[in-house]
Amino acid sequence: MAEACRIILNTTFLPSLHSLHKTHKKVSCSQPFLHKRHPAIQCSISTSSDTKAAAKVSETVPWGCDIDSLENAEALQKWLSDSGLPPQKMAIQKVEVGERGLVALKNIRKGEMLLFVPPSLVIAADSEWSCPEAGEVLKQYSVPDWPLLATYLISEASFEKSSRWSNYISALPRQPYSLLYWTRAELDTYLEASQIRERAIERITNVTGTYNDLRLRIFSKYPHLFPEEVFNMETFKWSFGILFSRLVRLPSMDGRVALVPWADMLNHSSEVETFLDYDKSSKGVVFTTDRPYQPGEQVFISYGRKSNGELLLSYGFVPREGTNPSDSVELSLSLKKSDKCYKEKLEALKKHGLSVSQCFPLQVTGWPLELMAYAYLAVSPPSMSRQFEEMAAAASNKTTTNKKITYPDIEEQALQFILDSCELSISKYTKFLQASGSMDLDVTSPKQLNRRLFLKQLAVDLCSSERRILFRAQYVKKKSLFLLQHDNSYLSVMHSMFIIINCWLVKAFISSLPWQVLNPVTNLFCHIRLVRSWLLC
Known part of the structure; x- marks a missing residue:
C-alpha cells in the first residue's frame, strides 16, 4: 500500500520559532554550486475550497524517486557500506506491504540485534552542511530542530552529487504518501466524517506558517543562501512529509530526533513491538527482533501505538480493519450554548486548558475517564455548580489523585449525552460510506483518476475502522443505560x-x-x- 514509514515519532508538532535576533553579520556561501539551482517549483498546498485548485496535479520536487522504485536502492546500499554500515542480513526489495521494505536475506533469530547504523550516517540537528554559512545563519536565529532539519534536507538535496547525502536523498520518495499533499477540497470530501480532517488541516496550516515565518524572517534577508526557487512551499511540503514519515526519536540519546538512512526503509506492523534506538555498547542505531524471520520475509518494526488515523496522517496508509490493537477514534463532545450554566462551565474548562468542544479517544477496549468527567460537566444542573471545578479538572486529567469520579444522580444523563454524540458520529460515517460507492471523482485525466481512487479508498478504510469502534461504544453505552434504568x-x-x-x-x-x-x-x-x-x- 503506502511506503510506511517506519519510525516512531513522539513529538506533537512543530515548535514555534524562537525570538529572532535583530541584527546578524552578512555571510556568503563558499560553494559556487549553490547558485546552480533547479527551476522554480510552484506551491500547491491549498486551504481553500477552490475546485480548480483541488483538480490541479501537485508538482513534484526534482530529486528523489518514485515511491515504489528500486532504481537507487543498489547505489544507496553501496554508499552506506562504503561509509561504515556493517554487513546486513536484509536488503531493499519491493514488497506487498509498503511498496519498498527490508527483506531478510538469511535466517534471523528472535531477540537478534540488527542494523547497527553508526552516528556518522545519521542526520541530526548538528549535521554538517554542504553550505556551512546557511547552517550558521539558522543557528544564529535559534531555529528549532524540526524546521532546521526541513531546511537542511532541501539545502542538501539542491546540491545534488556535491552533497554527501546525495545517494540517500535520491532514494527518498519524490512525493511521500502524506496528507500534506491532499487539497482542502479532498480533505472536505473524503474525511468529512473523521476528526483526522481537522488535524490534517491544522498540520498543513502549521507547515505553511512555519515556512512563511522562515521566509519572512530569514530567507528574505539572505536570498543568496536561501533562494526562493529552491526554498519554497513545495519543497518544504516535501521535506516535512519526509520528516513526519521518517524522523525517529532516540530515547537512549536523550530523545534526540534524527533521520536514520537504511533503518527508515523498515515498514510497520501492528503485530510487532520492537522499535529503533541507539545502542551505546555497539555505538549504532539498532532494533531487536521480537520474532524470527525466514529468508524472503519482510522485516518489520513498530511506529508506536498509533491509531489508524494517526498512521494516515503521518505515513499515508491505513492498516486493515481490525488488525491494529491501538486503533482509536476521536469522539467530540461539546457544551450546549442553551445551558443555563454555559459561562460557568466554560470558565471551568478554560481554567484547566480545555475548550467548549473537546475530543476524546475511544478504543474497542474502552475509553478514558476524562470522557465521562466531561459528560458529567455537560449535563450537570445549576445545583451542582460547586462541582464544576472538580469535573473540569478530572476531564483534563490534571487531578492529583487521578481517580474516577462518579455522580450517581446524573449518571444516566451523562451516559445518554455520550450515546447521543456517538450516534451522531455514526450517522456521519454511515452517510459517507453509503455515498462513497457512487461518489463523483470529478477528474478527466487517468493520473488524477488513479489518485482520487486511491485517496477515496484510504478514506473508506479509515472511516470503516473508526465507525467499527463507535458501534462498539454505542453498544456498551446502551447496555449501561439499560442496566441503570432497569x-x-x-x-x-x-x-x-x-x-x-x-x-x-x-x-x-x-x-x-x-x-x-x-x-x-x-x-x-x-x-x-x-x-x-x-x-x-
Missing part, C-alpha cells in the same frame, strides 16, 4: 423468582409433613405469598 426492576424479578421457587419447594414438602406441623408451615407459606405479591406490585 436496575430496580431486575432486582424485583430476581426476588420474585427466588420466592416462587421456594414456594414450590414448600408445597412439595407439605404433603410429607405430619398434621402437627402442618399449620405452622401453612402460615409460613401464606406469608411468602404475601411478600411475593408485594414485590411484584
